[in-house]
Amino acid sequence: MLVVEVMTAPAVSVRAEAPVEDAVALLGARRISAVPVVDADERVIGILSEADVLRQPLQGDPRAQLRPTVIVDAPQRRVRDAMSPDPTCTSPHADCAEVARTMVAAGWKSLPVVDDGGRLVGVVSRSDIIRSMTHTDQDLQEAVAHAFAQAGHPEWTASVSSGHVTIAAAEGPVDAAVAVAATVEGVRGVRVGR
Known part of the structure; x- marks a missing residue:
């Protein structure tokens, strides 16, 4: 199978200047594990994953702490500050078997799919590939x-x-x-x- 046959398109994306909180809301609302970051020409310049978000300090729950937690009013972070730059992308005409091996080896759940100009055309995930295997x-x-x-x-x-x-x-x-x-x-x- 080719990626174009199983990918999710159009793909949702965010801009590097967007607040991280907006990207987190998008991840939660869409139930996706990562979102491509694009420039004004829709070229992929990064990816913001759940892991990228969770690397940032989270406010602790005082009920789980022996000592009182300090509430910190952190400045609003931008996607560019948390994203992983220059992500690995794939082509719509790539073989799903190769893409699956890449995702498993790297521990990724999805890859942006780009055209020859590096512009986002979709996203392929492990679940997209699994769904394609569920035919009678x-x-x-x-x-x-x-x-x-x-x-x-x-x-x-x-x-x-x-x-x-x-x-x-x-x-x-x-x-x-x-x-x-x-x-x-x-x-x-x-x-x-x-």
Whole structure:
């Protein structure tokens, strides 16, 4: 699957000059774990994650403290002061398998998706990729048959079990059949039956 097939678009974003409190409200209201920070041309210049927000000092709850807490009237912080600059971004045409590996290796929950000019076009999250994997075997079998027909080979046949496609051994370009089946959203693996 390609990122463009599963990403959330349009993506919400914030400007670097915005108050952190506005970004926190956006994270909470949208139930997202990070928000891209963009400039006036919508180019991604940073990302503000839950972790970035939580790195800032939080007011303690006096009920949980042995000593009285001191209430500090901190100056209003801006997103630029808390964001992580120059975030890793991905392309709409990137392979979701590679993006998933990157997110898992780095411990990220999402990545901004940018066009060739670095402008924000969407966000892809781990949950977007997981949702794309939740198709029934029957739905996948129909989608694979449709993909075969679109490729000009309605005679190709396949069965699906737990998201894994088994292509019936047949005359013709088996590698092409494997490639076509692998492009169907939700397919977890493809093999050729014997």
